[in-house]
Amino acid sequence: MDFQQVFGKPPKTEASAPGRVNLLGEHTDYNDGFVLPTAIPQWTTVQLGLSSDACGGLHLRQHHFYSENFNEQVSILDINHPPSGFASYIFGCIEVLKKAGYTIPSLCVYVKSSIPMGSGLSSSAALEVATLRAIRQLLNLPIDDVEIAQFGQQAEIHYAGVQCGIMDQMASSLADTEHILFLDTRTLERRLMPLPDKAEILVIHSGIPRSLASSGYNQRRAECEEAARSLGVKALRDITDVKVTEKLPEPLRRRARHVVTEDNRVLEVLQGVSSKRFGELMNASHASLRDDYEVSVPGLDTLVELLQKTSGVFGAKLTGAGFGGACVALVAAGEGRNIATHILEQYKQAGYNGQILVPSLGLSDAA
Ligand code: GLA
Secondary structure, eight states: OOHHHHHSSOOSEEEEEEEEEEOSOTTOGGGTOEEOEEEEEEEEEEEEEEGGGOOSSOOTTSEEEEETTTTEEEEESOTTSOOOTHHHHHHHHHHHHHHTTOOOOOEEEEEEEOSOTTSSSOHHHHHHHHHHHHHHHHHTOOOOHHHHHHHHHHHHHHHSOOOOOSHHHHHHHHOOTTSEEEEETTTOOEEEEOOOTTEEEEEEEOSOOOOSHHHHHHHHHHHHHHHHHHHTOSSGGGOOOGGGGGGSOTTHHHHHHHHHHHHHHHHHHHTOOOHHHHHHHHHHHHHHHHHTSOOOOHHHHHHHHHHHTSTTEEEEEEOTTOSSSEEEEEEETTOHHHHHHHHHHHHHHTTOOOEEEEEEEOHHHHO
């Protein structure tokens, strides 16, 4: 079913936005810290029309959303009853724009995506950014790409119930597949950087669905805020010496130690590091996410260990929030697909079923 088949008229406009993979700086963004994501070559596309133009018995004054991936149509009958699932993100974007003072007519929205969902590659941020871009285009709204990211984050927090930071939406709105995006999430200062020499990025799904992702995530965020309060700082980003975290009670001590060391790892990359060192920092990040932040699961640990002991791999870690989902590895240029095939065999022998999501993102070629 395409837009015309669902809504009876062709779309008036369309926009797309990519997913992202985060190389370093995990769970630092809601602590005002530093992150290093890049866009992936998988996209979400949103096509828009006005409900007042729709045909085929659709209510002309309601919003109508259709997802090609879920083959599901949702109509918003009452704006006081927000929808769930894919529709919550679109509805959230419309509502945050309205709260910001924009008049948004009733819309027909058609969504399709090549971003694997629930794997930690920000399919939700891409849906928000693509929706906001399409609405900006349709109505000629005077909002820039940073505001698009901020509106998307608000939609996610208030309508999808995840107290997320701004990394995913900023990456989807501002990153490209040729660079890594260094972002200071407090000041929003950012810089596009090349990958270190002779390296490419490999992303593999662990096959473990993300469970507890939103409840565990919100709990970690609350723990970090409590740790910052106890230490008398605005956010954990304000601590640079990890020794300061030692006075905290557990588990706040380990949570804060992860954030402080993770911020320091990103800042080290900013100084310029070799592929070997970048990989070591990714390995250290995974250990910290597993032991101090406790957001890994056995399948992710097995996959990361297999990657880390394979020749040609500089380093590997879970990517995104954790609790399941994907791993990212920095590997020797040109080796991504071979390494992935080899690893997936071994992973299968360990009793798991993984999947290649991005075989070889070669940023250094284009940088
Ligand atoms: C999710 C959130 C991001 C970030 C990551 C963890 O993707 O949406 O804001 O916190 O987890 O680094």
